Amino acid sequence: MSCEREREVAAAVRTGEWTEELRGHWAGCEECGEAALVAEFLCEAAATADRQAPEAGLVWFKSQLRARREAAARAARPLEMAERAAAVVAVICGVVAAAWLSRTGTLAAMVGVAAVFLMGAAAGGALLVARSRK
Numbered sequence: 001m002s003c004e005r006e007r008e009v010a011a012a013v014r015t016g017e018w019t020e021e022l023r024g025h026w027a028g029c030e031e032c033g034e035a036a037l038v039a040e041f042l043c044e045a046a047a048t049a050d051r052q053a054p055e056a057g058l059v060w061f062k063s064q065l066r067a068r069r070e071a072a073a074r075a076a077r078p079l080e081m082a083e084r085a086a087a088v089v090a091v092i093c094g095v096v097a098a099a100w101l102s103r104t105g106t107l108a109a110m111v112g113v114a115a116v117f118l119m120g121a122a123a124g125g126a127l128l129v130a131r132s133r134k
């Protein structure tokens, strides 16, 4: 059941113009009390929605930008894993080569060990430069 004065009460909530007679009815009528609460909530929601709603073009642009970033990150993920695997394999190979070359104790072996470490340092530097440009 709804009261026949609900519309009057809702209009009074919107405009703030209450008559004493309507206020008296509203105080004693359960339906009009609920209608006043709903009208008050809708007025507040409409007021905040006008202030906070961003433009549709901006929302579309941001969603496109985000989709592009996520696609680029997805595409780069296998490459990053391959870089890490290559770095681990290079470090293992360098350590094994250095250990194998240093066993002989000759000058050529020492030069080989130094060359392996220099190549490792150069590869590490190249990886750092490549990562910093992403």
Ligand SMILES: [Zn+2]
Pocket: 003, 004, 005, 006, 025, 026, 029, 030, 031, 032
């Ligand atoms: Zn009523």
